[in-house]
Amino acid sequence: MLVGMHPHQDGPLARLRRGHEDLVLELLRKHGPLSRAELGQHSGLSRTTLSDIVTELIESGAVVATAPGTAPRRRGRPVEALTLNPSAGQAIGIDFARRAVHVSAVNVAHEVIGSASEPHDPGLPWEERIALAERLVGTLANGGLRLGALNAIGVGVVGPVGDPDSGPAQPWPSTDLPALLRKRFQAPVLVDNNTRLAALAEATWGAAAGGRDVLYLRLSHGVGGGLVVAGALHRGAYGLSGEFGHIAVESGDGRCSCGATGCLETVASVGAVLAAYRRAGGLADGLAELLGALEAGDPVALRTLEAAGTHIGTVLAAVCNAVGPGVIVLGGELATAGTPLFEPVGRALRAHIMPISRDRVDLRPATLGEAGGALGGIALVLHESPLLSHYPAAPG
Amino acid sequence: MLVGMHPHQDGPLARLRRGHEDLVLELLRKHGPLSRAELGQHSGLSRTTLSDIVTELIESGAVVATAPGTAPRRRGRPVEALTLNPSAGQAIGIDFARRAVHVSAVNVAHEVIGSASEPHDPGLPWEERIALAERLVGTLANGGLRLGALNAIGVGVVGPVGDPDSGPAQPWPSTDLPALLRKRFQAPVLVDNNTRLAALAEATWGAAAGGRDVLYLRLSHGVGGGLVVAGALHRGAYGLSGEFGHIAVESGDGRCSCGATGCLETVASVGAVLAAYRRAGGLADGLAELLGALEAGDPVALRTLEAAGTHIGTVLAAVCNAVGPGVIVLGGELATAGTPLFEPVGRALRAHIMPISRDRVDLRPATLGEAGGALGGIALVLHESPLLSHYPAAPG
Numbered sequence: 001m002l003v004g005m006h007p008h009q010d011g012p013l014a015r016l017r018r019g020h021e022d023l024v025l026e027l028l029r030k031h032g033p034l035s036r037a038e039l040g041q042h043s044g045l046s047r048t049t050l051s052d053i054v055t056e057l058i059e060s061g062a063v064v065a066t067a068p069g070t071a072p073r074r075r076g077r078p079v080e081a082l083t084l085n086p087s088a089g090q091a092i093g094i095d096f097a098r099r100a101v102h103v104s105a106v107n108v109a110h111e112v113i114g115s116a117s118e119p120h121d122p123g124l125p126w127e128e129r130i131a132l133a134e135r136l137v138g139t140l141a142n143g144g145l146r147l148g149a150l151n152a153i154g155v156g157v158v159g160p161v162g163d164p165d166s167g168p169a170q171p172w173p174s175t176d177l178p179a180l181l182r183k184r185f186q187a188p189v190l191v192d193n194n195t196r197l198a199a200l201a202e203a204t205w206g207a208a209a210g211g212r213d214v215l216y217l218r219l220s221h222g223v224g225g226g227l228v229v230a231g232a233l234h235r236g237a238y239g240l241s242g243e244f245g246h247i248a249v250e251s252g253d254g255r256c257s258c259g260a261t262g263c264l265e266t267v268a269s270v271g272a273v274l275a276a277y278r279r280a281g282g283l284a285d286g287l288a289e290l291l292g293a294l295e296a297g298d299p300v301a302l303r304t305l306e307a308a309g310t311h312i313g314t315v316l317a318a319v320c321n322a323v324g325p326g327v328i329v330l331g332g333e334l335a336t337a338g339t340p341l342f343e344p345v346g347r348a349l350r351a352h353i354m355p356i357s358r359d360r361v362d363l364r365p366a367t368l369g370e371a372g373g374a375l376g377g378i379a380l381v382l383h384e385s386p387l388l389s390h391y392p393a394a395p396g
Numbered sequence: 397m398l399v400g401m402h403p404h405q406d407g408p409l410a411r412l413r414r415g416h417e418d419l420v421l422e423l424l425r426k427h428g429p430l431s432r433a434e435l436g437q438h439s440g441l442s443r444t445t446l447s448d449i450v451t452e453l454i455e456s457g458a459v460v461a462t463a464p465g466t467a468p469r470r471r472g473r474p475v476e477a478l479t480l481n482p483s484a485g486q487a488i489g490i491d492f493a494r495r496a497v498h499v500s501a502v503n504v505a506h507e508v509i510g511s512a513s514e515p516h517d518p519g520l521p522w523e524e525r526i527a528l529a530e531r532l533v534g535t536l537a538n539g540g541l542r543l544g545a546l547n548a549i550g551v552g553v554v555g556p557v558g559d560p561d562s563g564p565a566q567p568w569p570s571t572d573l574p575a576l577l578r579k580r581f582q583a584p585v586l587v588d589n590n591t592r593l594a595a596l597a598e599a600t601w602g603a604a605a606g607g608r609d610v611l612y613l614r615l616s617h618g619v620g621g622g623l624v625v626a627g628a629l630h631r632g633a634y635g636l637s638g639e640f641g642h643i644a645v646e647s648g649d650g651r652c653s654c655g656a657t658g659c660l661e662t663v664a665s666v667g668a669v670l671a672a673y674r675r676a677g678g679l680a681d682g683l684a685e686l687l688g689a690l691e692a693g694d695p696v697a698l699r700t701l702e703a704a705g706t707h708i709g710t711v712l713a714a715v716c717n718a719v720g721p722g723v724i725v726l727g728g729e730l731a732t733a734g735t736p737l738f739e740p741v742g743r744a745l746r747a748h749i750m751p752i753s754r755d756r757v758d759l760r761p762a763t764l765g766e767a768g769g770a771l772g773g774i775a776l777v778l779h780e781s782p783l784l785s786h787y788p789a790a791p792g
Contacts, residue, residue, distance in 0.1 A: 019412045022412075046445075048440065049440040212633065236721065238756045240753045242718065246717045250646050251646075258751055260747075260749075314644065315714070318711070321643045322637065322718060323632055323719060324639070352656065354639050354655075355656055357634070357639075360634045
């Protein structure tokens with residue numbers, strides 16, 4: 001869902017325009033300050049076209065024109081030089097998680113320049129969550145963020161996000177949230193599911209950095225995930241992809257929050273695993289105690305994780321056969337259990353994946369933790385709106 | 397797997413160059429014959445850049461320059477006009493199926509201008525299959541195909557196709573086949589799995605024409621499929637995607653040709669369904685008799701299809717939850733059973749897909765039949781090498 005972008009333009013002219021802008025920015029990155037004449041030589045663009053492009057880049061804040069004299073020539077009159085604006089091209093990621101707001105920001109070099117988080121009551125009204133996000137972003141601004149030069153904001157939310165027209169009723173004000181954020185930050189806003197964004201973040205900066213085909217599974221209070229396919233975040237026709245938690249497991253009969261029966265989530269969420277541990281006689285108020293029991297070698301705890309891990313690995317094998325990822329990343333609180341979970345997952349995965357794929361997929365723990373959603377928001381901005389907010393939306 | 401293409405170039409300059417060529421071709425498609433000056437005005441390109449682009453387009457055969465005089469002006473001397481070459485940009489698709497070779501060709505307007513097929517013994521040596529393909533393509537040439545202007549050939553083969561370095565041993569001479577085809581046809585060759593290509597063809601010209609997120613399942617002697625994701629063919633990290641036939645089914649215990657146990661293929665291939673029908677007391681030498689029994693309302697035949705369809709729908713639901721397609725296309729010989737298969741498939745799909753997705757996915761029979769693989773080869777060429785063989789490969 002793209003909000004605040006120009007209407008989808010993907011004709012050859014729009015693509016060409018974007019290609020021209022990319023080229024000019026790339027040349028300035030590579031060569032440093034250049035005159036308009038030099039840019040013309042390097043780019044092959046006509047004077048008129050180049051002049052249009054440069055004017056827009058300056059207006060958007062991405063490029064600055066230094067006064068004549070600062071770029072001395074060996075002979076003739078000094079000419080104006082064009083340089084990249086070092087504080088431009090920044091992007092902010094905001095993750096409106098169930099019980100916390102996380103924000104992160106990157107500079108034009110795509111380096112993370114700051115992150116901030118604050119937990120809140122799950123019932124906190126949206127107006128206050130947004131105010132909290134604004135306050136957290138403000139703390140980043142003290143660290144050097146120039147809001148005026150913001151490229152775009154990538155926002156993660158709980159629940160499916162699809163096309164605004166076809167999407168289901170959201171637990172957030174679907175038309176107001178992006179508009180509100182856009183107004184407050186004066187920047188375009190891109191919204192996606194926060195678990196899917198965490199998948200993109202793990203494939204960009206985390207456990208699967210650089211991976212082009214990545215499966216991310218998050219085992220938390222819910223079970224969800226995301227797919228990165230050929231280097232891009234996969235959404236599906238209605239934004240309903242990566243719902244691994246709602247794949248049916250063998251002989252599953254538990255009623256799921258989605259309305260179906262026997263979903264992976266009913267046996268592999270933190271709550272489901274704790275309940276199974278208690279049913280088997282284990283004593284644990286929360287995940288911390290269960291993790292402690294695992295560390296102490298409690299056989300009941302180990303068997304509980306073995307059962308959950310087997311279901312998880314079987315579902316992962318089905319998804320692997322369908323989409324063929326190179327890396328599987330396991331995240332969420334339950335994944336912190338480590339070996340007692342990863343071993344049965346890997347075993348069931350190997351048992352059910354096509355034998356030819358067995359040695360071609362890596363199973364790894366997530367590395368970005370809670371920051372994944374916000375970082376994924378930034379990755380979304382960098383993928384879909386490379387440097388400037390006025391770009392037409394990328395296809396797909 | 398791209399063979400005979402230039403090395404992967406995806407820098408801003410290569411993209412820009414390709415954008416320039418696309419733009420010039422698009423302007424000629426839209427406006428008809430144009431002079432260089434008119435092309436310059438429409439495109440915004442400098443004279444030098446435009447001259448380079450036009451020279452290459454003429455050399456490659458995509459554009460022809462008409463002699464001065466054929467494009468009269470109201471005043472001044474007559475100028476040369478540039479037009480699209482109507483016989484350029486053709487592409488051939490070849491499907492080396494198990495027991496037949498299929499070929500198809502399209503013109504620059506992407507219209508199918510001819511198709512040809514010939515069955516053969518499954519043991520036919522590769523040299524003879526290639527000769528057969530050449531002969532079939534020759535019959536298309538009589539129909540107006542100019543081999544000299546060929547863009548590229550898209551080739552479908554049986555079995556997984558991945559990166560040549562990481563791929564498994566192929567049942568075809570993996571280094572020789574593309575080289576041989578390239579040499580014979582003097583055109584670049586792109587190779588992919590023929591079932592995946594059929595998926596791309598159904599999403600381009602068939603049951604899901606125009607669909608951007610499509611799941612194609614082929615129920616034949618084997619069970620396989622392909623995914624189209626955001627409008628592009630999905631390959632996976634090692635070319636091992638779309639292997640829906642090797643997803644485990646509930647309480648499946650049949651040994652599969654892939655080496656695993658309980659795969660969908662062991663209960664939903666034509667052979668598996670026939671075997672189940674016979675085990676239940678049905679009499680059928682082949683699929684034709686089973687289809688006849690279904691048409692006659694034979695309850696044993698209907699129950700057999702019900703059981704297979706339930707497994708198929710359950711696996712489809714799992715894949716849908718993971719990748720969220722808008723359309724599911726069922727192809728292959730078994731899909732010709734129609735309602736007795738589609739009904740139980742749809743029922744199991746609806747029972748196991750996330751309730752929120754239930755009404756968002758269409759289940760449709762394939763429409764391209766045996767030609768799908770060859771047409772998919774053409775679609776691959778058009779996707780990855782839009783008009784001219786010297787383009788750098790598309791990203792992804």
